[in-house]
Amino acid sequence: MVSISSSDNELLLKDLGICPQTLADNCSSQELDNYIGIVNWLTRRKLKPGSSALEKTKGYKEALHLLCELQEWEKIQIILHKSLPINSNISLPLYEYLLFNELSRELLAISQEILTSLEGYEHDLTFVELLKARAMSATNNQLEEARVLLEELFNKSLSGTEIHIESLAYLGMRQVNSGSYKEGIENLNSALLKADKSDFVDTAKIKELKTDILENLAFFEMNASHFQDAMRLYSEVISLREELGLFHKIIGPLAHQGIIARKIGDYEQARTFLEKAKKQATEIESESQVVWVSHHLAYVLLNQGNPDLAEDLCKFSINGYQKFDNQWGLSDCYEQMGLICLAQRNFDQAKNHFQRSLNTRKMIGNRHGTASSTLDLALAFWNKRNFLKAIFYLLKGFYLYYNLGILNRTRFRRMLKLALVWTFGNKKWTM
Incomplete structure (x- = not known):
């Protein structure tokens, strides 16, 4: 990422109305210490x-x-709202910069301090409350608190306002990402309808929000095995974001197109999509997205019969997720490592990795991931020839997918194929 110059922060001091040369004449002693500290942090560091x-x-x-x-x-x-550059062409306001760089805990601490310090004043702090909810949604242990806060913001805001639409949209996104698909899809479609009917439909914020909604709808279609619909929606998201100049937000949908290509068995196309996404993530020095895309590239290598190369990439992603304390990503990598161990015929290690993935996913409330890890354990026990436990976890996994509302014929066939090839045949599978 490009650097932030001290001269740029000197301009920020002017925007703040802080003149270092006249501070002593215009401030009390307590204020003076704080303002000198602000000047030092912004310009002399x-x-x-x-x-x-x-x-x-x-x-x-x-x-x-x-x-x-x-x-x-x-x-x-x-x-x-201070604009910070992520490359020579793209800048983001501080709060978006923090979210983009996996610094949600920093944003959560900032938003909480603001709300606490200004409690009792007559300021409209709903914007900060929304930032707090978004930050909590991006952490692993406050998903329920985020849901409650987003519902409160939606219920107390005036219909048709930006905060009303945003809180409903982010609530739907949180629900879809945690596997509460029915409620999430209803809220996302409702938010999309409200956005189209609002007075803010042509604002940059609402246009960007609509692409976020479409991206999450695509994510659901992918997880429901509606791959053509998902691919179409992701293409629409990429096109809209290119028009809006949101080039830093193209990496996600582009990588998901690679994930879909892998799921339907087109590994070369999958690799093309994912390597393009990784290149873009590298160009804007987004370490977190490089880690995420590398994890999915490891799946392609595994599909192509290269478990040792897949293991190297998986370990790289594990180190990255540990650095960011991303339990969601770690649980995905534990599952992937289990599948790599299956390919290497190391069934005990596979079972241990699947169990670790299941425990983490239960802890963070990832319902879809919990169902996936449960079926993984069925595979591990089947290969260990513990057939009773294998059948137990198989039925439990099907039941969990059924409760999610995504146990359709396509998914059932793919899960059956996965079990057959891992047990009897070629390990070039799709999942």
């Missing part, structure tokens, strides 16, 4: 080349902390 996104945003976080002590809401808003 030297960053080394190649500093992480966390290091690059530390000065803004500390400045926000000092402004919270001063209860300066207007200045807090200016820093939250």
